Amino acid sequence: MRTPIVAGNWKMNLSQADALTLGRAIAEGAPTRGVTAIVAPVALHISALGEALASSPVLLASQNAHWAESGAYTGELAAPMLRELGVRYAILGHSERRQYFGEDDEGVNRKTRSLLAQSLHPIVCFGESLDEREAGRTRDKVEFQVRAALAGLSADEARRVILAYEPIWAIGTGKTASPEQAQEVHAFLREVLEDRFDRETAQAMPILYGGSVKPSNFAELLSQPDIDGGLVGGASLKAESFLELCQIAVQKSTAG
Numbered sequence: 001m002r003t004p005i006v007a008g009n010w011k012m013n014l015s016q017a018d019a020l021t022l023g024r025a026i027a028e029g030a031p032t033r034g035v036t037a038i039v040a041p042v043a044l045h046i047s048a049l050g051e052a053l054a055s056s057p058v059l060l061a062s063q064n065a066h067w068a069e070s071g072a073y074t075g076e077l078a079a080p081m082l083r084e085l086g087v088r089y090a091i092l093g094h095s096e097r098r099q100y101f102g103e104d105d106e107g108v109n110r111k112t113r114s115l116l117a118q119s120l121h122p123i124v125c126f127g128e129s130l131d132e133r134e135a136g137r138t139r140d141k142v143e144f145q146v147r148a149a150l151a152g153l154s155a156d157e158a159r160r161v162i163l164a165y166e167p168i169w170a171i172g173t174g175k176t177a178s179p180e181q182a183q184e185v186h187a188f189l190r191e192v193l194e195d196r197f198d199r200e201t202a203q204a205m206p207i208l209y210g211g212s213v214k215p216s217n218f219a220e221l222l223s224q225p226d227i228d229g230g231l232v233g234g235a236s237l238k239a240e241s242f243l244e245l246c247q248i249a250v251q252k253s254t255a256g
C-alpha cells in the first residue's frame with residue numbers, strides 16, 4: 001500500500017523566526033506512522049529547520065534544486081548542498097516556477113534525472129490551466145507533462161519520484177478540484193504510468209493532489225483510490241491545519 005503523503009509547500013513565506021515556530025509545532029504534533037509528512041521552507045531557512053526537525057518524523061524538501069552538482073549557476077541550489085542539510089525531496093516544475101521563472105518540461109526532466117542520480121526524491125508538479133480544462137485538453141496536457149518529466153527514467157528510478165497533480169486554476173484560489181475531477185485525472189495518470197513502465201511501477205508511484213487542499217476537503221479527496229496525499233500551500237502555514245491534514249492521512253492508512 002502507498003503511505004499517504006502530506007507535503008507543505010511554504011512558498012516564499014515566513015520569517016525565519018516564524019518558520020522555526022511553525023516547524024517546532026509541526027515536529028511536536030506530527031504522527032510517527034501512517035503518513036509521510038514533508039515541509040518545504042524557503043532555502044534560507046532549511047538549515048535552521050533541519051535542526052528543529054531533526055528528532056521528528058517530519059522530512060525536509062527544497063522548493064527547487066539545480067541539476068548540476070556545483071558550478072557557475074548564480075542563485076541556484078545544488079542537490080549535494082541540500083542533502084548535507086538533511087533535505088530528502090525537491091519540488092520541481094511547480095506552476096509558479098513555470099510561470100515566473102521559465103521552468104519548462106525539458107528542464108524538469110533534466111532535474112528529475114540528475115536529482116535521482118544524486119539521491120534526492122523529486123516531487124514533480126504539473127497540471128492544466130483553466131483554458132486548457134475548458135477546451136477539454138486536461139488529459140493531453142498532463143500526459144504530455146508527465147511523459148516529458150519522466151523521459152529516460154527506468155522503472156526503478158520512476159518509483160523514487162512523487163507526482164503532484166496541481167490544476168493551475170485551483171492553486172491559491174479556494175477552488176478545489178472536486179474529488180471526482182481529481183480522481184479522474186489520477187486514474188488516467190496511473191494508466192499512462194502503466195503504459196510507460198509497468199503495472200507494479202504505476203501502482204507504486206505516489207500521486208499527490210494540490211490546489212486549495214484544506215482539512216475540510218482533504219478526507220474526501222484522500223478517499224479516492226488514486227489520490228495518495230496532498231501538496232499543500234496555504235493550509236500548510238498553520239501548524240493546526242497541517243497537523244489536521246496529517247491526522248486525516250493517518251486515518252486513511254489505518255482504514256485501508
Ligand SMILES: O=C(CO)COP(=O)(O)O
Pocket residue numbers: 009094166170171172173174210211212213231232233234235
Ligand atoms: O501550489 C500549491 C502547493 O504547491 C497549492 O497551494 P494552495 O494550497 O495554497 O492552493
